[in-house]
Amino acid sequence: MAPWALLSPGVLVRTGHTVLTWGITLVLFLHDTELRQWEEQGELLLPLTFLFLVLGSLLLYLAVSLMDPGYVNTQPQPQEEAKEEQTAMVPPAIALRRCRFCLVLQPLRARHCRDCRRCVRRYDHHCPWMENCVGERNHPLFVAYLALQLAVLLWGLHLAWSGLHFFQPWGVWLRSSGLLFATFLLLFLFSLVVGLLLASHLYLVASNTTTWEFISSHRIAYLRQRPGNPFDHGLTRNLAHFFCGWPLRSWDILRAEEVEEGGSSQDI
Known part of the structure; x- marks a missing residue:
């Protein structure tokens, strides 16, 4: 592969999505959220479920992103x-x-x-x-991806909120929870965008347009x-x-x- 192919828009976008997905997941595990509390208590079912959902949404994203969306055959036809x-x-x-x-x-x-x-x-x-x-080929998977991604984002939003303890002094709170609060805002924005996208596509699918x-x-x-x-x-x-x-x-x-x-x- 040529070196410049690694800097193509598709590679950069997919790499950015993957890094952002696992970065947000890591933030949720490292802070004092319900995920970390479950892990410390030895209750691994819910943390593992969350990880599998994150992985599933990432795999669906890559599948939709990399698959043939239904290209018309460019070869000359008899x-x-x-x-x-x-x-x-x-x-x-x-x-x-x-x-x-x-x-x-x-x-x-x-x-x-x-x-x-x-x-x-x-x-x-x-x-x-x-x-x-x-x-034609990847639209159903795209809708499935939006649905799963929205579920992961809403769960992540709840987890981020569970780790924000506002009773601490401002300076201490900012040092301990500033990154988690930024993650919460990011998850809120993504949830809003993905929710609107899913609603619009379900409407379009329901009317076959x-x-x-x-x-x-x-x-x-x-x-x-x-x-x-x-x-x-x-x-x-x-x-x-x-x-x-x-x-x-x-x-x-x-x-x-x-x-x-x-x-x-x-x-x-």
């Missing part, structure tokens, strides 16, 4: 394969577009990510904290002239399809007029 893909992904009334950047045929709901320089199926967004796109479609429906050819969300099949079916891969009805509900805009990938 005409038969391209036709087969079009039939499988979209109704005949909606023509596949060719991306102006990577020149692949984009399935419906795919979009080109300029950060990843690839087209992603069922594109949701590019996550800078992951340094990866969230798309994506962040990109929700924000930019006025720019997307297959959505902007439609009064509602054509992908919504009801709460139960949407959740079953997203988390379990259960098939939905055919794309025939999207029979629409073909919009010619020079094959630009900016609108889809």
Whole structure:
């Protein structure tokens, strides 16, 4: 591996997340929190459970960050394969577009990510904290990661609060608990952000839409002239399809007029 590859944004972001995660965990164990009290009393079940949850959230983060989010195949496709893909992904009334950047045929709901320089199926967004796109393949894992991360953050927030003893003199308290208080504020901020992200993604999943479609429906050819969300099949079916891969009805509900805009990938 070339030396500069170690300084790539993805490596730096993932290393920073890993170091921050274990750094906060270490602070919670070193201060007089419930974790340390349980450890001193020989009650190891809850500390070990907390460690396993932290490890699980970190592994989920790395899985989402490193996996293929659903890149569209960039290899030239024979005409038969391209036709087969079009039939499988979209109704005949909606023509596949060719991306102006990577020149692949984009399935419906795919979009080109300029950060990843690839087209992603069922594109949701590019996550800078992951340094990866969230798309068709890793979106369910992303939601699972947010849920587990929120549980860990809220538990960590409670543990940090349990170690803050405000009855001490100000100078003594600052020396003994200043780092723990900073950790508490950091955990509070992260809990707020992750909680809002999880709530928004659960709403989007429940209605079978994506962040990109929700924000930019006025720019997307297959959505902007439609009064509602054509992908919504009801709460139960949407959740079953997203988390379990259960098939939905055919794309025939999207029979629409073909919009010619020079094959630009900016609108889809």
